[in-house]
Each structure stands twice: as C-alpha cells, then as structure tokens.
Amino acid sequence: MEIGATTDDALDATVREGGRRGEIYRDLRRLRDEHADRIRRGIPNIPRRISGFNLPALLPENGFNVAQAIVGSESTCVLVLEATVRLIPNPKARVLVVLGYPSVYEAADHVPRIMEHRPIGCEGMDDKLVKDLESIGLEADVLRILPKGEGFLLVEFGGASREDADARARRMLADLESQPDAPAHKLFDDPAEEKKVWKVREAGLGATAHVDRDRPTWEGWEDSAVPPERLGAYLRRFRALLDQHHLHGDLYGHFGQGCVHTRIDFDLQTAEGIRKYRAFVEAAADLVVSLGGSLSGEHGDGQSRGELLPKMFGPELMSALRAFKTIWDPAWRMNPGKVIDPYRLDENLRLGADYNPPALHTHFHYRNESGGFAKATLRCVGVGECRRLEGETMCPSFRVTREEMHSTRGRARLLFEMLEGDPLRGGWQDEHVKEALDLCLACKGCKSDCPVNVDMATYKAEFLSHYYERRRRPVSAYAFGWIHQWARLASKAPRLVNFATQTPGLREIAKRASGMAMERDIPAFAPFTFRRWFADRRAAASHAPRVILWPDTFNDHFHPETAIAAVRVLEHAGFGVTIPARPLCCGRPLYDYGMLDAAKTRLADILHTLGRSIDEGIPVVGLEPSCVAVFRDEMTELLPADERAKRLSRQTFTLGEFLDRHATRGAIPRLRRKAIVHGHCHQKAIMKMDAERRVLDAMELDYEMLDSGCCGMAGSFGFERGHEEVSRRVGELVLLPAVRAADEETLVIADGFSCREQIAQATSRRAIHLPDALALALRSSAAAPRERLPERSCAPDYAEMARRDSRSIAAGLAFLAAGAAMYAAFSMRA
Numbered sequence: 049m050e051i052g053a054t055t056d057d058a059l060d061a062t063v064r065e066g067g068r069r070g071e072i073y074r075d076l077r078r079l080r081d082e083h084a085d086r087i088r089r090g091i092p093n094i095p096r097r098i099s100g101f102n103l104p105a106l107l108p109e110n111g112f113n114v115a116q117a118i119v120g121s122e123s124t125c126v127l128v129l130e131a132t133v134r135l136i137p138n139p140k141a142r143v144l145v146v147l148g149y150p151s152v153y154e155a156a157d158h159v160p161r162i163m164e165h166r167p168i169g170c171e172g173m174d175d176k177l178v179k180d181l182e183s184i185g186l187e188a189d190v191l192r193i194l195p196k197g198e199g200f201l202l203v204e205f206g207g208a209s210r211e212d213a214d215a216r217a218r219r220m221l222a223d224l225e226s227q228p229d230a231p232a233h234k235l236f237d238d239p240a241e242e243k244k245v246w247k248v249r250e251a252g253l254g255a256t257a258h259v260d261r262d263r264p265t266w267e268g269w270e271d272s273a274v275p276p277e278r279l280g281a282y283l284r285r286f287r288a289l290l291d292q293h294h295l296h297g298d299l300y301g302h303f304g305q306g307c308v309h310t311r312i313d314f315d316l317q318t319a320e321g322i323r324k325y326r327a328f329v330e331a332a333a334d335l336v337v338s339l340g341g342s343l344s345g346e347h348g349d350g351q352s353r354g355e356l357l358p359k360m361f362g363p364e365l366m367s368a369l370r371a372f373k374t375i376w377d378p379a380w381r382m383n384p385g386k387v388i389d390p391y392r393l394d395e396n397l398r399l400g401a402d403y404n405p406p407a408l409h410t411h412f413h414y415r416n417e418s419g420g421f422a423k424a425t426l427r428c429v430g431v432g433e434c435r436r437l438e439g440e441t442m443c444p445s446f447r448v449t450r451e452e453m454h455s456t457r458g459r460a461r462l463l464f465e466m467l468e469g470d471p472l473r474g475g476w477q478d479e480h481v482k483e484a485l486d487l488c489l490a491c492k493g494c495k496s497d498c499p500v501n502v503d504m505a506t507y508k509a510e511f512l513s514h515y516y517e518r519r520r521r522p523v524s525a526y527a528f529g530w531i532h533q534w535a536r537l538a539s540k541a542p543r544l545v546n547f548a549t550q551t552p553g554l555r556e557i558a559k560r561a562s563g564m565a566m567e568r569d570i571p572a573f574a575p576f577t578f579r580r581w582f583a584d585r586r587a588a589a590s591h592a593p594r595v596i597l598w599p600d601t602f603n604d605h606f607h608p609e610t611a612i613a614a615v616r617v618l619e620h621a622g623f624g625v626t627i628p629a630r631p632l633c634c635g636r637p638l639y640d641y642g643m644l645d646a647a648k649t650r651l652a653d654i655l656h657t658l659g660r661s662i663d664e665g666i667p668v669v670g671l672e673p674s675c676v677a678v679f680r681d682e683m684t685e686l687l688p689a690d691e692r693a694k695r696l697s698r699q700t701f702t703l704g705e706f707l708d709r710h711a712t713r714g715a716i717p718r719l720r721r722k723a724i725v726h727g728h729c730h731q732k733a734i735m736k737m738d739a740e741r742r743v744l745d746a747m748e749l750d751y752e753m754l755d756s757g758c759c760g761m762a763g764s765f766g767f768e769r770g771h772e773e774v775s776r777r778v779g780e781l782v783l784l785p786a787v788r789a790a791d792e793e794t795l796v797i798a799d800g801f802s803c804r805e806q807i808a809q810a811t812s813r814r815a816i817h818l819p820d821a822l823a824l825a826l827r828s829s830a831a832a833p834r835e836r837l838p839e840r841s842c843a844p845d846y847a848e849m850a851r852r853d854s855r856s857i858a859a860g861l862a863f864l865a866a867g868a869a870m871y872a873a874f875s876m877r878a
Contacts, residue, residue, distance in 0.1 A: 051114040059112055075375040076114065080106040083368040090365045095305035096273035096345030099353065099360055100387070101125075101372050118376075122348045123383040125376035139168060139206025143213040144242045145221065148197025148232035151175070152299055155199035157280035158224070158231065159303050162203055165220040169204035170304025171249050177298035180259045181251060191248065193241070195232035201303060202249055210237065252300040254499015256311045257429045262418050264426070265297065265311035268352055268393075269329050272336050273345025276306040282339055283308065289335060293328045307345035311429075319401045326394050333359045354390030399426075406467055411513055411644040412506055412685040421510060422467055428460035428502050434494060441493030441729050444758040448777040453484045456494040456504050463507060476514035485511060487774055489762035490640055492677070492733035505639075506685065512642025524563030525641035528764035532633035535573070535605040539580075542573040565772035569809050571606055574844075578608035582615070582627055592624040595706070596661060599627050600634070600672040602801035603817075609844060610816075613823035614671055614703055620826055621707060621715035628657055634678040640763055648686050651678075655692045662692050667710070668700045671817065673728035673735065673799050674763065676702050681734050702731065702799070703819055704740035716746040719825035723751040724790050726783055726807075726815070728800035729758050740818065747825060751797075757782025761802035779806050787811045797821055814845065 049069055054062070063074045080087075080103075087103045098120055105116035118126055147162075149155040152174035162170055175198035182191055194200060203220065207213035217235055224230050236242045258264055274282045283299060290297055290312070297310040314328075315321025333343055333356040343353045343360055358366050373380075373388045385391040405422035417423035434443040434456035446455040453462070462481050465472045472478050490505035527534070538545040548554050549570040559566055578599050595618055603611040615625050632654050635647035655662070670676035679700040687693040701709070707716060725744065727737045737753065744751050758778055760766055766775030776784075783803070787796055788811055798804050798815040807815045816824075 051118065053111040053113040053115070055111075056108075072375055073114070076106060076117075076372075077112075079103075079368060079371050079375065080108075080112070083365070084108075086364055086368065090361060092275075092340050092342055094273060094275050094340070094342065096302065096307040097342040098271075098273075098344040098346060099342045099349050100357060100365075100369050103368060103372065117372075120348060121373075122350060122386055124387050125373055125382055127382075139208075139213065141207050141210040141213045142168070142239075142242065143205050143207075143210070143217045144236040144245060145203045145205070145217050146195055146234050146236065146245060147201040147203060147224070148195035148234075149199040149201070150197065152199030153280050153284050154229065155197075155201050155231075156283050156303060158201065158229075159279055159306075160277045161223070162201065162220065163276065163304055165205075165216065165223065167203045167216075167220070167304065168206040169202070171202040171301070172303030173200050173202075173249055173252065173300035174298060175199060176296075177252055177256065177300050178248075180298055181248060181255050183259060184255060193234070194245070194248075195234045197232055201231075202245065249300065251499055252298065252309060253311065254429065254431055254433075254501075256298045257500045258416075258427060260313070263313045263315075266314045266316060267429075268312065268314060268325060269332050270309055270311060271301075271307060271344050271346040272332065272341060273305065273307040274336060274339045274341030276304065278339045278341075279303060279306050279308075282306075282335070282341070285335055286332065289328070289331055293324060293331075295324075295328060302345075305345070306341070309346075316397055317399050317401065317403050322394050322397070322401060329353075329356065329393060330359075336360075348387075349390075350386045351391045351396065352393050354387045355393045357387070408467075410510055411648070412510055412682075413688045415685065415688055421507075424503070424507065425460060425464040425467060427500050428457055428498075429500055430457060431499050432457060433497065433499055438756070440497040440756050441491055441732060441758050442497035443494060444489050444491060444760065444762075444778040444781070445487040445774065447781055448774055449487065454487050456498055456502050459484050459488065459504055459507070460502055463511070476511065477518060481511060482515060487771070489729075489758060489760070489765050489778070491729035491758045491762055492681075493729055493758065496733040506682070509639045509642055509644060513644045514642075516642055521641060521643075522563055523561070524764070524768050525643070527562035527564070528767065529637045529641045529643055529646075531637050531764075532601045532631075535601050536631060538573050539577050539605055542575055546572050563769050564767050565769045567772050568767050571805060573605055574608050576608060578604045578611035579627065579631065581608055581612060587625075590624040592619075592622055593710075594626055594661075594666050595623045596658070596666055596668045597625050597627050598634075598668055598670040598672075598675060598700075599631075600670065600675045603671050604631075606801065607804075607817070610671060610820055613817070614669070614819035616826060617703070617707075617819050617822040618669065620717075621711040623710075628654075630657065632657060634675045634683075636672075636674045636678050637764060639678075639682065640765070644686065647682070651683050651687060651693070655687075655690065655696065658696070659692060662696050662699070665695075665699060667706060668696065669703055669706045670700060671703060671799070671819065672801060673702060673731035676700055677730035677734045702735055702739065704743045705735060708739035708742045713746055716743060717822060717825035717829050718748045719821060719828060720748055721750065721795055722791075722793065723749050723795035723797050723821070724754060724786055725751050726754045726757075726759065726786075726796075726798040726803055728798070728803060729762070731799065743818070747822070749795075749821070752786075754782055754786055759783050759798070759800065759803040759806045761806035763802050766802065766806060775806070776810060779810055783807070784810050787813050787815075795821060 059073060059077060063070050063077070083103070084107060087107065091097070091100065091104055101121055102117050102119060104110060105113040147155065149158070152172065155172055159170065178191055205213045205216040207216060214237060221233055221235070236245060256265055295312050295314065297312040299308060299310055301307045301309040314325045316325060336343060337360050343349065343356055349357060361369065370388050405419055408421050410421045414420050414424050417427070435446055437447055443456045452458040462472065462484050466475065466478050466481050472480055485508045488504055488508050490508055492503070492505045495501055495503045495505065549558050550572060555570060556566065558570060559568070564570065597611065597614055597618065599611055618625050633650050634654065635650035638644070638647040668679070670679070680697050683693050684697050731737060741753065760775040760778030762775070765771050783806070787807055790796065796807060796813050796815040797818060798807060799817050804815040807813055
C-alpha cells in the first residue's frame with residue numbers, strides 16, 4: 049500500500065473504493081474528525097516532538113498526509129518498505145562558530161536569539177561533557193582550542209561560498225557582541241579544524257558511556273525535547289532533579305531544536321537502584337510536560353517511555369493514539385508492548401536485579417573493565433558507527449557484507465548473549481559466535497573509531513583461545529601463526545624454499561597444504577636476512593645514544609632492505625643502533641588464532657632477553673606497526689602486573705614517533721616528491737599517525753594521507769582460503785583505487801607488510817616503507833655513507849627474483865634429467 053498526502057476528493061474516492069485501503073482511510077478520517085480539536089490543543093507543536101503518533105499530519109490544514117502520520121510509529125502499525133524523502137540543499141561552504149558561556153544554562157538562554165540568524169546547525173554541550181572527554185583522553189587537542197566557557201554552542205552557517213558563509217557568521221557575532229552578556233567565541237573556517245570540533249560533540253553518546261568504569265551510564269531518559277525558548281529553564285530544573293536523586297549525566301544535544309541528550313548513571317542491577325530509576329524518569333516526564341515538551345525528541349518511545357505517555361497526552365488523546373494503532377493493526381501483532389499498552393519501563397531490562405555475570409578465566413585482563421570480559425561485552429551501547437559505509441577504518445567486514453552479524457555491534461551483542469546463555473547456548477564453543485567472528489579482520493579499527501572503544505580484535509583472540517580448547521585448529525593456524533619459526537627455517541636455504549613456493553605446480557601444492565587461497569601469491573623470502581647483514585657489517589665504535597631496532601619477522605626475512613634503511617636513517621640522525629642478541633618474536637600472528645599461551649611465552653622471552661636494556665630505558669624502534677601495537681597494547685593486557693612489560697610498552701616507538709620525539713629537525717632529510725600514504729590499521733588505532741605526519745611534513749613531501757579504510761589483507765586474513773574475496777573487496781573500498789589512480793612518479797608508502805602485499809598482489813605498484821622513503825631522501829641529498837647494499841633498491845621484487853631462480857633451477861634440473869636420460873640410453877645401447 050502506498051500512502052502520502054491526500055486531497056479531500058482523493059480521500060472521498062479512496063473511501064468509496066472500499067477494500068482494506070478504503071477501510072483504513074475511512075477510519076483515519078473518522079478519528080481525525082472526532083479528535084481534531086484535542087489534537088490541536090494537546091499535541092505540542094515544537095521542532096522535536098517524536099512521542100506518540102504524528103496525528104497532526106491528518107488535520108485538514110496539513111493535507112491529510114498519511115505518510116507523515118505513520119512516520120515514527122516504530123513498527124507498531126506497519127512496516128515501511130520504501131520511502132520518498134524531501135531533500136534540502138547541501139551548502140557549498142560551511143563555517144563553524146563556537147560560543148563559550150559561563151554555563152550551559154546561559155548557552156541555552158541564547159538559543160532563540162541565535163536561531164533568528166538562521167544557522168544550519170546549533171548544537172550544545174555542557175562543561176561536564178568536555179571534562180569527561182578530557183578525562184578519557186578523547187579529542188584532548190581539540191578541547192584546548194575551544195573558547196573559554198563552561199557551556200558551549202556550536203553554530204554552523206552555510207552559504208554559496210566561503211565568503212558568504214563567513215559573512216552570515218560574522219553578522220551573528222556582531223549581534224551577540226552588542227549585548228551585555230556576549231559570549232566568548234571562536235570562528236573556525238578551516239574544514240579540518242571544523243571536523244575535529246564536531247567530533248567533540250559527536251563523541252558525546254559514546255564518550256559518556258564508560259567514564260567511570262564502576263558506574264556506567266545508561267539510556268532511559270536520553271532525548272527529551274522542549275520548546276527552544278524554554279530550554280534554559282528546562283536544563284536548570286533538570287540538573288536540580290539529577291542532584292535531588294544523586295544521579296549524574298552530561299548534557300548535550302540539538303539545542304537549536306530544544307532536544308537534549310544525556311546518559312545517566314542509573315543503577316540497573318539492584319532492586320533499590322531500579323526503584324530510583326523509575327522515580328527519576330517519572331519526575332522528569334512531569335517536568336517536560338509542564339514545559340510543553342515531548343518525552344522523546346528523536347529516538348522514540350518504545351518501552352522506556354511508552355508507559356509515561358498518559359502524562360503527556362491525557363486519557364482522551366491516549367484513546368486516539370490507541371485507535372490509530374488499531375486501525376492499522378487490528379490484531380495487535382506489530383511490535384507489541386511498545387508505545388501503546390507497553391511493557392513497564394522497568395521490566396525486560398538488559399541486566400536487572402537478577403543479573404549475575406559469569407566468573408570467567410581469561411587470558412587478557414581487561415584493565416578498563418571492572419568486571420573483566422563479561423563487562424567488556426556490555427561496552428557496546430548500540431550507536432551503530434560500525435555500520436557506516438564511509439569515513440574511518442571501522443568496520444571493514446560490515447562495509448563489504450552489509451550484514452549486522454559482521455559489524456562490531458552485532459558481534460558484541462552475540463558475545464553478550466553467549467555469556468547469558470540466552471538465546472545462544474554453546475558458550476565458548478558456540479558456532480554462531482565463531483561464524484560472526486570469522487570475518488573480523490582484527491584491524492582494531494573499532495578500538496579507536498567506535499565511540500565507546502569496543503576492542504573486537506581482543507575479544508576475537510580471547511574467544512578463539514577458548515573455542516580451540518576442545519577443537520583442533522585448522523592447518524592455516526600453524527602455517528601462518530608460526531611464521532616466525534618457518535621463516536627461520538627458510539633462511540637456511542631461501543632459494544630452495546622459493547623454488548618450492550614460486551614454481552608452477554609446486555606452489556599450488558604449497559598453498560593447498562598451508563590453507564592459503566589459491567588466488568594469492570606466496571611472498572618470496574629475501575636471499576639474505578637483516579640479522580645476517582647486521583652481523584656482517586663493520587660499524588665503527590660509537591658513543592651515540594643507543595636505540596634497539598626491532599627486527600620483526602617480515603622485515604628480517606622478507607624485506608631486509610627496509611630494516612637496513614632504518615639503520616641508516618637512525619645513524620644519520622645521530623643514534624647508535626643495536627638489535628636483540630638472538631631472534632625474538634612478539635607473537636603477533638598468534639593472536640589471530642587464539643594461541644595466547646604461546647604469545648605470552650614469546651613476550652616473557654622478550655622481557656627476559658631485553659631485560660637489562662629495558663631497565664636502562666633504551667628505546668625500542670619497531671618497523672612493523674602491528675608488532676609495535678603488541679608492545680603498546682596486548683602485552684600489558686596479558687602481563688598486567690609485570691613492571692618490565694609496562695616499561696617496554698612506554699619506551700617502544702614506531703620509527704616516525706621516535707624521529708619526531710628524539711631527532712633534530714635537521715636530521716630528517718628532504719624529499720620533494722609526491723606520495724600517497726596508507727596508515728596501518730593498528731597504528732591508526734593505537735599509536736596514531738600524528739608523528740608520521742610531522743616527519744613527512746619535515747621531509748617536505750607532497751603527500752596525501754589515506755586516513756580511512758583498511759588494506760583488507762590484515763595480517764594473514766587475506767591469505768587464508770575463504771577470506772580472499774572479502775579481503776580484496778575491503779581493499780577496493782579506498783586503498784587499491786587510490787594506488788591505481790596515482791601516477792608512476794608518486795611514491796606509495798605503507799608501513800605494514802600485509803598492506804604492501806595487498807598492493808603488490810592487486811595493482812602494478814610496489815609500496816615502500818617510511819625508512820625506505822627516508823633512505824631515498826638521504827641518497828638524493830648524498831648525505832648517507834656510500835656503503836654497498838646487496839641487491840639494494842627501494843623495494844626489490846624478491847618474488848620476481850625467486851621466479852627467475854625457480855626457472856633457472858627448473859632449467860638446470862631439466863638439463864640434468866635430459867643428460868641422465870641420454871646417458872641411460874647410451875648405456876643400454878652399449
């Protein structure tokens with residue numbers, strides 16, 4: 049059935065036609081005629097009135113718009129299959145003004161005057177939100193550039209040009225400055241800065257959910273709305289109500305439309321706390337109604353406010369709302385228990401007084417969760433940022449599958465239901481959870497992009513560690529998880545190993561045996577290792593400050609030229625480079641398969657071997673971002689009580705971080721070329737890309753930073769059979785098209801081994817690492833010592849070398865075979 053605005057003639061004709069449609073329209077007209085005056089008097093005409101049903105749309109003066117009447121009915125009446133929406137112009141230019149007031153109340157008082165200037169956005173936030181953001185370290189650099197104040201309005205103007213938008217903003221400022229209570233202000237006309245400031249406001253819902261890990265905040269009264277001219281009065285009385293009930297909540301929201309968001313630290317796990325919750329929301333509902341407002345200004349009533357609607361509408365309008373639902377849903381099958389005749393607001397709680405989280409033995413310690421893994425499964429509050437199809441990294445698997453089970457939110461919900469045993473009953477061995485986690489790339493994008501910092505990569509590793517306690521792991525877990533051991537063995541005879549992995553026929557056998565996707569290429573081993581090169585070099589004795597270069601498996605065995613470049617860059621910057629006395633591995637590949645006991649053993653080995661250097665405070669520089677992330681993140685979660693682990697975590701850096709912090713500006717060589725830079729997901733999530741940006745700026749490189757998107761390879765994920773298609777589709781979202789669009793003279797810089805492999809296997813380009821680019825700059829300026837490097841180039845193609853080797857070996861074997869055959873034939877004739 050298609051619905052919309054209806055003229056009187058069309059309405060008469062529809063009723064005459066009869067049938068189900070005619071019956072609905074007849075009854076809707078009867079409802080309108082009977083309750084028209086009550087609807088006009090009793091339903092608030094304010095910018096944000098979501099509570100109840102939109103009965104005013106049926107009034108004659110509103111064109112009997114059945115579509116607008118049904119919008120917001122929360123599936124209690126119909127299912128909307130398709131909708132035509134009204135578009136509004138998107139301004140070509142935007143300017144943001146932030147106004148600072150002594151309190152959020154004065155900010156709210158000024159809203160009507162500001163709205164006279166017709167901004168395209170007017171958002172507000174109080175000092176408590178700002179302080180909470182500071183306390184958790186979120187957007188701290190942005191908070192410092194806000195104007196002075198304890199309450200803020202973010203006012204945005206649009207225009208046909210930057211000058212047009214700027215002029216509108218300045219007219220508002222001139223008006224405000226003419227008043228005795230003029231606020232402090234700052235005008236932002238840099239799009240990058242504007243984006244940062246907006247992120248402060250947008251972070252509100254997530255950032256306030258877990259400020260105090262022992263007292264999480266909850267929904268329940270999170271989107272009330274009042275007439276904008278009464279917003280200041282509402283906020284003052286609402287804050288007093290919070291204080292009266294000894295509750296806390298930050299205030300922010302769409303102040304230009306009178307809508308206020310908050311999350312409140314209700315105690316929803318004890319009977320007394322639940323009684324207090326009910327008492328508070330009933331009092332809050334009375335307050336909103338007294339000011340002519342709406343219980344919901346955005347999210348809807350559902351169960352949490354449905355019980356309170358009689359306070360807002362009274363018995364006669366409630367009868368009209370009930371009749372509206374009955375007209376559409378006479379059997380009351382549509383979303384029962386919501387809005388009309390709802391469940392009580394204090395039943396069906398997610399936790400409740402009988403909530404008893406299970407006691408679990410886990411490998412990670414979840415330091416930010418007072419209740420361990422069970423508390424971690426409650427961290428997601430359902431914002432849905434993980435369902436965005438563009439923007440930052442999170443969530444690559446959802447972006448290509450569009451399935452809720454493959455979003456961060458969906459996985460978090462499944463883990464919670466797994467621990468509850470309802471409806472999932474398989475515990476750690478539940479196949480539904482395993483299926484949902486299978487396509488998680490463990491990119492850690494959610495740890496930084498999610499407003500509440502859900503860490504699905506850690507949850508996945510934890511789950512798999514228990515899942516495989518009663519199952520045999522797939523062969524790929526050992527082929528990829530133990531890459532450090534296999535690489536050390538391969539280094540004994542790299543050409544022979546490459547012959548087996550690069551020769552047609554043999555390489556297919558190798559892929560099949562290891563669980564690798566047939567569509568993937570097996571990376572070739574370098575003909576020498578970085579450790580061998582480092583042991584053979586003749587470095588002069590130096591009294592320069594020491595730094596330990598971490599020779600990870602990939603830069604040691606597959607790309608030694610990158611580690612060699614890092615040595616040159618660090619020495620040029622004035623540091624003496626050492627490496628661990630024996631081969632070590634951080635265990636990063638083990639996490640992807642839940643081999644956490646083995647990973648913990650690797651870390652303990654590192655702490656023992658590097659013990660003296662760690663205690664002396666010697667910094668460690670890592671080249672593979674995922675290895676640095678282990679030291680900065682997983683290590684202290686696996687070994688929370690180990691003081692040496694904490695020290696190592698604090699003194700481990702990426703090369704960019706180390707140079708940015710410790711090198712003089714003159715030590716960074718110039719390279720005046722174009723480049724595109726892809727940040728490794730773990731680096732963006734844990735270490736951030738700020739230091740790399742500053743180093744690239746110091747190099748005077750003309751670069752584009754690809755801030756969004758995952759490469760799709762994600763360690764071993766994209767190599768595994770069954771993951772190749774998803775891996776490539778993720779790469780095609782941002783990275784691969786950008787690489788193909790770059791001209792041949794543009795450098796492609798990507799620090800992750802798997803990122804560079806995805807680029808090499810899906811495009812005609814080969815990416816280089818930051819130290820490769822720095823070494824190239826040194827060579828260009830002739831500032832580096834002229835030490836000969838075996839098979840040196842920025843990014844040697846070891847795979848192509850290995851294929852040439854394999855062809856040579858194959859030709860030699862064929863020659864030997866032919867010679868043997870000829871000899872055998874001659875011997876038989878003799």
